[in-house]
Amino acid sequence: MAAVDQPNIAVVVVPFPAQGHLNQLLHLSRLIAAYNIPVHVITTTTHGRQANTRIPLSLSTNIHFHHHPTPHFPSPPPDPTAATKFPTQLIPAFQSAMHLRQPFNDLLSTLTPLVKRVVVIFDYLMGPVVQDVILYANVEAYMFSCCSAFAGFWYYHEAGGGAPLDEELAGILKELPTNEDCYSMEGYQFIASTDVSCKKFSAGTIFDASRVIEGKYIDLIEQVDYQDTQKLWALGPFNPVEITSDPNPKRHILFDWLEKQAPDSVLYISFGTTTSISNEQIQEIALGLQESKQKFIWVLRDADKGDIFECEIRKIELPGGFKEQVGEHGLVVVDWVPQLEILGHRATGGFMSHCGWNSCMESVTMGVPVAAWPMHSDQPRNAMLLTKVLNVGMYVRDWTQRKELVSLKVVKEVVTRLMVSDEGVEMRKRAAELGDRVRRSMMDGGIARVELDSFVAHVSR
Structure with missing residues (x-):
């Protein structure tokens, strides 16, 4: 520089x-x-x-x-x-x-x-x-x-x-x-x-x-x-x-779990800081993840308030027995996480995202394909860029279906396609190649x- x-x-x-x-x-x-x-x-x-x-x-x-x-x-x-x-x-x-x-x-x-x-x-x-x-x-x-x-x-x-x-x-x-x-x-x-x-x-x-x-x-x-x-x-x-190894003893505990997982085996799920999801939809996502039997990290936070330091926080309920059923297959995290470092980890092989532009750029930079679930603002068009133009993503829910509940069946199907199907493997290769070109462009x-x-x-x- x-x-x-x-x-x-x-x-x-x-x-x-x-x-x-x-x-x-x-x-x-x-x-x-x-x-x-x-x-x-x-x-x-x-x-x-x-x-x-x-x-x-x-x-x-x-x-x-x-x-x-x-x-x-x-x-x-x-x-x-x-x-x-x-x-x-x-x-x-x-x-x-x-x-x-x-x-x-x-x-x-x-x-x-x-x-x-x-x-x-x-x-x-x-x-x-x-x-x-x-x-x-x-x-x-x-x-x-x-x-x-x-x-x-x-x-x-x-x-x-x-x-x-x-x-x-x-x-x-x-x-x-x-x-x-x-x-x-x-x-x-x-x-x-x-x-x-x-x-x-x-x-x-x-x-x-x-x-x-x-x-x-x-x-x-x-x-x-x-x-x-x-x-x-x-x-x-x-x-x-470039993600450098963080020797900080305060590094998020989720990395202790992530380090034990195989390359490209973990789906990272986060819908950003401005999306609030209904309890009914959370139940469907949870059950779909459970039935997919894929490894995951799910950041389950409510959307930001104007002042994030005000104490009252919505308590989000997961299906009964969900954590016991999932066991070591997945983590549910309710606090702020270092998203870029998670996406850059060798074990992360997919990203279910609202397609905010920060998340899109971070996923592309780190070569991670996206399961696109746009919510508002520019997100539907960002999702189209990833899925239809760059071909490094697939839809969970198309914008035309935005008023519909996404069923556990659909969640399971998309997670499985992205993480373990031949289609998902090819998409991961394209994402990795694009990410490599982007990283080299910054040298x-x-x-x-x-x-x-x-x-x-x-x-x-």
Whole structure:
């Protein structure tokens, strides 16, 4: 990695408080800080604490956190029976983050006299917080788009942008999941409230995307929307691509079990931080896993509340005798786990996932095929990218069946197909090959490393 000596710039990162958004920009902060560039991350006090609990970056002396209190906000529990799975319970927390506008301006006022240029990287939903960047002559802002380039391209297309579709794209369009039920009405209203025409004060857009994975769609977005002075930067994967052995005695106890399992024999199951599943569906998943007789680690947590440190947590019931029946075949975990390390373990051979973009990038990076079960937002389109375009995944439940209960029979069938069928073995080979190409792209001289070097050189010019 090319280091920048004694940089005359500072980078200010403004993440959105949802965990999936936080995760991506904190990992990007780590990548930029490795170039000997100081990075300042501004968050609310609540979400700064959440970030440091789950993704500790304090070991980097180049990353500085600025936590600011905001007015108290309600933190209702998620509704596991809601017809639309969008995490409406988080909206008060999202709204509270808009109070960072003044602290953000105060930080810019402190930094701008000290360096030649302040580079602001902000989540597109934080536009209202950073809109005053135009008041500072030596501030340059870059908008971060948290979705896949595949999903982003189709959003652009639906908004009326772009050239006629080629035969491949026309075929995809026929099967493209709709946006129906992807967002609650409150979710749509909140997103609309953050629209401050970010591109008017952005010098470009950053995607957590890799040209190895989504080159065609990155090129298409550039053709549609980046013909003038603005530039699209595909700097992904942001997440680490190499997992080193962790000597920490506090390493999660699940690794004691995982170390004893055969290569590619364990299915990892997690539906992310914003999905709450009904008790009825949990029963079906549990019984399907039990009948499949496959090894598994199931992260059975409820969706986040706005403040994850509030004590009341839903008690999730498993079928009677489930743990006894499963025995040493599986683990049910109810706390936060190091997902990337689990996916990177030799014993992990499949991932049942909601297909949030973080999880998709992590599974592809680690070469693990996916049993796709999209829940909301961009997830249905991410699932299509994995299953229909990259062919490194299979559906548990297609988006057209989103209102149906997934039976234990279907769970058993999909788990068996992914883990032990010839189809699953071939899919695992394709996933491993794609993961290898992605990891090599992040090495010196690789396409992703070159683009990251180019971005750092550009903002440091």
